[in-house]
Amino acid sequence: MRLSSLVVNTYVAEHAAVHAAIGGGADAALGRVREYLRVPGFSASGEGIAASATLTREHLARICDDARVVPTAGHPVVFGTRRSRRPEARTLVVYGLYDLTPTHPHEWRVDPLGATVLPAADLGLDPGLGDVLVSRGAHNHRGPVLAAIMAVEAMLTVEGDVPCHLVFVIEGEEEVGSPSLAGFLEEHRDVFAHVDGAWLPCMAEGTGGVMTVHRGFKGVLWFELFCAGGEWGGTLDGTHLWAGHSAWIDAPLVQIVHAVGSLFDGDHGTAIDDVDRLVLDIDDEDRRDGRALAEALRADPAAEAEMLRTLGVARLRAGKRLDELVERFMFGINLNLQGVAGGHPDPGYYTMLPGAANARLDLRLPPGVAAAEALGLIRAHLDRRGLSSVQIRDVRSYPAARTPGTDPLLTAAATAAAAHGARTSVMPMFNGCCPASLFQALAPAGLPFSFAGLGQGERPHAPHEFIRTDAVRRLMDFTVTYLHAWTRNSSEEP
Numbered sequence: 001m002r003l004s005s006l007v008v009n010t011y012v013a014e015h016a017a018v019h020a021a022i023g024g025g026a027d028a029a030l031g032r033v034r035e036y037l038r039v040p041g042f043s044a045s046g047e048g049i050a051a052s053a054t055l056t057r058e059h060l061a062r063i064c065d066d067a068r069v070v071p072t073a074g075h076p077v078v079f080g081t082r083r084s085r086r087p088e089a090r091t092l093v094v095y096g097l098y099d100l101t102p103t104h105p106h107e108w109r110v111d112p113l114g115a116t117v118l119p120a121a122d123l124g125l126d127p128g129l130g131d132v133l134v135s136r137g138a139h140n141h142r143g144p145v146l147a148a149i150m151a152v153e154a155m156l157t158v159e160g161d162v163p164c165h166l167v168f169v170i171e172g173e174e175e176v177g178s179p180s181l182a183g184f185l186e187e188h189r190d191v192f193a194h195v196d197g198a199w200l201p202c203m204a205e206g207t208g209g210v211m212t213v214h215r216g217f218k219g220v221l222w223f224e225l226f227c228a229g230g231e232w233g234g235t236l237d238g239t240h241l242w243a244g245h246s247a248w249i250d251a252p253l254v255q256i257v258h259a260v261g262s263l264f265d266g267d268h269g270t271a272i273d274d275v276d277r278l279v280l281d282i283d284d285e286d287r288r289d290g291r292a293l294a295e296a297l298r299a300d301p302a303a304e305a306e307m308l309r310t311l312g313v314a315r316l317r318a319g320k321r322l323d324e325l326v327e328r329f330m331f332g333i334n335l336n337l338q339g340v341a342g343g344h345p346d347p348g349y350y351t352m353l354p355g356a357a358n359a360r361l362d363l364r365l366p367p368g369v370a371a372a373e374a375l376g377l378i379r380a381h382l383d384r385r386g387l388s389s390v391q392i393r394d395v396r397s398y399p400a401a402r403t404p405g406t407d408p409l410l411t412a413a414a415t416a417a418a419a420h421g422a423r424t425s426v427m428p429m430f431n432g433c434c435p436a437s438l439f440q441a442l443a444p445a446g447l448p449f450s451f452a453g454l455g456q457g458e459r460p461h462a463p464h465e466f467i468r469t470d471a472v473r474r475l476m477d478f479t480v481t482y483l484h485a486w487t488r489n490s491s492e493e494p
């Protein structure tokens with residue numbers, strides 16, 4: 001149930017003292033985020049993970065007396081709870097991550113972990129952004145998770161309470177597929193038995209003061225194709241040979257190239273055999289929201305221009321318009337090649353026949369498509385082409401997740417955005433992935449999951465990841481209003 005405009009306009013006034021405290025401490029809050037960003041924490045290599053988990057716990061301990069670092073089979077989870085004094089309070093999981101994606105420093109104009117503040121124009125961005133904070137993890141996801149923690153801290157300092165019970169789950173493996181999260185949730189099922197929703201704080205405000213509300217996330221299948229010499233061909237021990245032997249010896253690297261090439265069509269679309277026969281679970285609400293978004297993009301060419309500038313690209317795929325491609329983004333089965341490795345890695349030439357090679361890919365799956373089903377299609381596709389020598393290994397996955405737009409967790413996000421002067425648009429299915437489905441599985445009917453928040457930023461997983469310097473304050477203000485709006489929206493739900 002949506003709140004009236006009168007109620008929306010009273011939210012900030014009701015908690016004016018908290019917002020004043022957030023505003024007065026905005027510089028200090030930005031400084032805390034910058035310090036947090038300077039600590040390495042790369043889940044792929046493990047570098048800095050222990051120190052990052054410890055520092056995350058220290059931040060969380062300012063609002064959760066039971067904040068602790070919980071070991072898992074992989075990297076630890078930082079966990080803590082804060083209870084409201086309100087007897088009728090509902091319980092919200094605040095999910096986040098402290099791990100970082102890798103950086104390639106030669107692609108950055110500044111230190112990737114320097115938390116540098118500079119004018120947006122220095123990075124070729126819209127000068128209207130003003131100053132930006134540039135760092136790995138600024139937008140995804142240390143900046144948002146710490147902003148949410150600091151907002152709760154401000155509420156406790158000024159008002160002495162929070163409107164709902166909070167359960168913080170901040171993991172260190174999201175960027176490598178969250179392999180230990182399901183086990184953590186199962187081991188602590190008693191804690192999650194009565195939660196009412198989950199929220200991933202984010203900075204989802206775009207140009208023009210429009211916040212995107214994401215109703216759903218794709219499922220994902222990560223997999224590696226691997227080929228080494230053996231009984232099928234190549235050297236028996238997988239070592240390399242002189243290149244001249246390529247006239248009569250099979251080449252594992254060429255097998256990988258053929259395998260990868262066969263999975264894509266000429267438009268870089270997914271060409272896996274029979275993929276078009278998979279039955280997608282795209283409902284009427286998805287289609288309606290998708291049409292509305294495409295129409296809005298068609299009516300606003302500036303949105304495409306700004307996206308191109310922010311991402312540093314000259315044109316969209318095949319020269320098409322953004323509104324023509326957004327359906328593929330939302331509802332397509334989209335395959336991506338992360339990298340191919342094999343052979344001589346150093347500059348110059350070494351006339352060798354590589355003995356082993358691999359390729360890493362990810363496949364984004366809309367609702368209705370199970371990872372095991374897609375994996376079976378890939379295996380059959382390769383076998384039909386005589387590529388049985390190519391193994392599929394290191395498989396990770398989780399399914400898609402979706403929340404109805406009428407759920408209080410999402411209507412409260414629109415309410416909070418409006419209270420702070422932002423409009424909203426709806427993305428029915430995001431081509432990104434996060435383990436939302438693991439949280440939804442905690443409830444028989446599917447736990448509602450929200451990905452929403454104010455503050456502007458972009459370029460996650462890319463060089464020059466950034467947020468505007470006012471984004472931390474924007475998300476802190478949003479958090480205060482959002483938690484109160486969700487509590488009230490939920491109590492007034494029919």
